[in-house]
Every structure is written in C-alpha cells, then in structure tokens.
Amino acid sequence: MILRETGVDLERLEEIGRRLAQVLRPGDVVLLFGPLGAGKTTLIRVVARALGVTDTVRSPSFTIANIYSGAVTVNHLDLYRLEGIEAEDALALEEYLTADAVVLIEWPEAGRDRLEEPTFEIHLEHESLQTRSVRVEAGSEAGAARWAAADPGEGGL
Numbered sequence: 386m387i388l389r390e391t392g393v394d395l396e397r398l399e400e401i402g403r404r405l406a407q408v409l410r411p412g413d414v415v416l417l418f419g420p421l422g423a424g425k426t427t428l429i430r431v432v433a434r435a436l437g438v439t440d441t442v443r444s445p446s447f448t449i450a451n452i453y454s455g456a457v458t459v460n461h462l463d464l465y466r467l468e469g470i471e472a473e474d475a476l477a478l479e480e481y482l483t484a485d486a487v488v489l490i491e492w493p494e495a496g497r498d499r500l501e502e503p504t505f506e507i508h509l510e511h512e513s514l515q516t517r518s519v520r521v522e523a524g525s526e527a528g529a530a531r532w533a534a535a536d537p538g539e540g541g542l
C-alpha cells in the first residue's frame with residue numbers, strides 16, 4: 386500500500402491525481418475500482434490533464450476505450466458493460482494495452498484474468514457527498530519504488 390486516505394475532497398483528489406501523473410510512464414497500467422460515482426472518471430480526468438491531454442475526458446460509451454493524445458498517449462478504458470471478456474473484446478483490450486501509452490481502466494473486474502499485474506491499483510469508496518476514501522497500491526516493487534522516489538510535492542504526497 387502506498388497511500389491510504391480518508392476524507393478526500395475534490396481538491397485533494399486532484400493532488401493525488403497529479404502526483405500519480407508524475408509517476409506514470411508509457412506502458413503503465415492503472416486499474417480503478419469503486420462503485421458508480423466514486424470518482425474513477427474524475428480521477429482519470431485529472432491524470433490525463435496533468436499528462437497534457439486537452440480532449441474531453443469522459444467514459445467511452447460505444448467502445449471499450451477512448452484514446453487521448455497529450456505529452457503521452459492516454460488510453461481510457463471502461464469495462465463496465467462487459468460481463469466477461471469474450472474473444473472479440475480480448476483482442477480489443479490487447480490493442481489498447483500498448484507499451485507506448487499510459488492505460489487507465491475503470492471497472493477492470495471483467496478483464497481481471499486478461500490483465501497482467503497493473504502498475505497501480507486505485508480503490509475509491511464513497512464517504513460523504515463531497516468526500517471519498519482512497520487507497521493506492523502498487524502492483525510491483527518497481528511501481529512502489531517509483532512512487533517513493535518522486536519528489537514529495539503538494540500536501541506531502
């Protein structure tokens with residue numbers, strides 16, 4: 386576990402997202418867990434903005450992914466509508482998991498057995514209308530080390 390925080394308001398979520406963006410590199414995969422309205426899309430928007438994306442960031446609705454171009458390419462996936470990953474979706478999924486993009490995946494449950502160990506996992510839970518609890522975990526020692534090595538910036542992150 387690299388971060389566990391309660392009482393996270395929007396402003397704090399933005400700090401966390403910007404910190405995450407500093408640490409991310411092409412080829413990284415971030416899984417975002419949490420119920421509807423927990424803030425998965427909101428956090429991805431912050432990360433994408435920090436990575437130089439100026440396109441509108443919203444969940445893909447007719448495909449499983451939106452691709453944004455910024456300082457790096459950002460692939461935004463949402464597997465909500467998938468029950469499980471069938472062959473066709475598996476192919477699509479693999480196309481988006483490329484080494485030249487930062488990949489952020491909402492509702493990753495359906496793809497769990499198709500996804501390798503992610504660089505980071507984010508778990509968001511509702512607390513109050515304006516606050517969330519946030520947990521960030523690294524999927525590997527390398528991810529944890531990268532997070533730890535980044536200069537502590539805003540709010541001691």
Ligand SMILES: Nc1ncnc2c1ncn2[C@@H]1O[C@H](COP(=O)(O)OP(=O)(O)O)[C@@H](O)[C@H]1O
Pocket residue numbers: 393394395396398419420421422423424425426427428491514515516517
């Ligand atoms: N502390 C907070 N963190 C994240 N979202 C918040 C927070 N407080 C209020 N919100 C609002 O909750 C909603 C979260 O929606 P969204 O990011 O689409 O969730 P999800 O993608 O998890 O379904 C947004 O309207 C956002 O403005």
Ligand SMILES: [Mg+2]
Pocket residue numbers: 425426427444491
């Ligand atoms: Mg969403």
